[in-house]
Amino acid sequence: SQQGEEDPQALSIQEGENATMNCSYKTSINNLQWYRQNSGRGLVHLILIRSNEREKHSGRLRVTLDTSKKSSSLLITASRAADTASYFCATDTFYNQGGKLIFGQGTELSVKP
């Protein structure tokens, strides 16, 4: 079963705009990670945020985590056509650190040039 849900399921924006994706999960977590997947290929790790962190930045990526609401958001600033991909959040629990990741269903992002 899926741990969480991403919102929206699909997002279409113009190059240069910001893209925001949200993820909600059901159970207490240890860490939350975001991954990108291009055209049904392997997943690329983007960023990890620990349960005791509230915000993290990496280049054009900004991730927030609200454990009280069991939700996270991924912001991609100044988007590029190359950012077109599916984005997944994944959580692990205190009992499955580094092993079992539980993924959401993903947000499909389309960035138009």
Place this chain on the structure above:
Amino acid sequence: DAGVTQSPTHLIKTRGQQVTLRCSPISGHKSVSWYQQVLGQGPQFIFQYYEKEERGRGNFPDRFSARQFPNYSSELNVNALLLGDSALYLCASSSPGQGLEQYFGPGTRLTVT
């Protein structure tokens, strides 16, 4: 450094047949996890192996089995294939001493006809 490699890239099998998928982790990584990704959904956890021992198993039938070899490579076996087993099978490796991120291979696309 080579990333996670998987073979074969694509595979077509008939219902009732058996299939073996292979994965080589990043050099130095001792943990391998397997995921199944059905079209349009997020990956679902199947197995995790660490130091050749099974550390976790997802909600999959006994037709699914795996093992890890002394060189930390891994095989996923699926017996008595069903149409519903058609999916992208992803392998990920990680090293607990180097963080909790998992590094994914390109996947094996299995089609069952």
